[in-house]
Amino acid sequence: MEQLKLENQICFPFYAISRLITRAYQPHLESLGITYPQFLVLLVLWEKDGQTVNQIADKLILNTNTITPLLKRMEQLELVSREKSKEDERKVMVNLTRKGQKMQVEAACIPDELLTKLAGKDIQREDLSEMKNQLNHWIALIK
C-alpha cells in the first residue's frame, strides 16, 4: 500500500518538525523558566498587551480548554494577570505583569539564535521565509 507508507505522508513531516522546533526552543526558554506554548502567548501579548482569552486563543488557534489552564500557570509564574472585563463580565482580560514585560528583552535574541543555528545546517533564512509565507497561506485556507 504505497499511499500508507510513512515516507509518503505529508502529515508526518509537519508533526515531526513541529516537535523538533519545540525541542530546539526548549534550552533557550528554560533559562527564562517558560515553555514553548507559554512563549507563544507572550509573543501575542508583547505585540498587543491586554487581550481577552478568546483573542489569544484565536491567534494561536487553540481552544479555551487549552489556553485557560496555560494562562493560569502563567499567572502563577507572575507573567500575566487575569481579570474580568468591566464592560462585559464574561470576558477575562489578560495583561502582562512587569515581569512578563521585562522578559521580552531577554527573549528578543532567541529567534535569531535559532536561525543562525539552522544556517549552520544549510537551512537559509530566505528558504525559511518563503516556507513561512507558504504555510501561513495554507493555514488561512484550512483554519
Place this chain on the structure above:
Amino acid sequence: MEQLKLENQICFPFYAISRLITRAYQPHLESLGITYPQFLVLLVLWEKDGQTVNQIADKLILNTNTITPLLKRMEQLELVSREKSKEDERKVMVNLTRKGQKMQVEAACIPDELLTKLAGKDIQREDLSEMKNQLNHWIALIK
C-alpha cells in the same frame, strides 16, 4: 520588536499546521477508534511488522517515554502485541494483531480523502508533494 511578532515566526506555522492536520485526521480515525499518533504507529508497522520499541520510536522521532504508554494503550485496544525478544531480553518486539492488520484496509483511503479535501481549498497534490520533500530534507538535517 519586529523579530518577536508572531507573524514573523517560522516556528508558529509549523506548530499550527501540525495541530490542524491532527484535527483534520481526527474524524476519519475516530471511526476506527484510534488517535493520530496511534495511526502513525500503525503506518510504521504496516510497512514492516515486528519492530522493537526503539525502531518505532526512531522512525516517529519520539522518545520511549512517549511511545511505551502509547503502545500499551494500543495493546489494550488489541491492535498490537508486545513481547520480549528471545535473543535480547531487553528488547520488546511489537507485532500487529489480526485486528491491527485488518485495519489497514479501512485506513487505506484516508490520506486520499484528506488530499481531496485540500484540493477543494486550492492546495494541490504537487504543492504538497514538493513541500513534503523539502520538509523531509530539513528533518534529516536537524534531527
Place this chain on the structure above:
DNA sequence: TTTAATTATATCGCTTACGATATAATTTCT
C-alpha cells in the same frame, strides 16, 4: 570473572491539547 559501562525499555511528574460538558453573563426573541 567480578565490576563497570552501555543499551533498551519503563516509570514518574508535569505541561500541553482537545472533546464533551458546565456555568455565568449578555443578547435576542416573543
Place this chain on the structure above:
DNA sequence: AGAAATTATATCGTAAGCGATATAATTAAA
C-alpha cells in the same frame, strides 16, 4: 419584561510529549 439563545470562559477526563530517573539485560573492561 421574561424566556430562550448565544457568547465567553472554565472544568473534567483522557491521550500525548518529554525531562529526569529507574531497572534489567548485555557488553566491555580490569
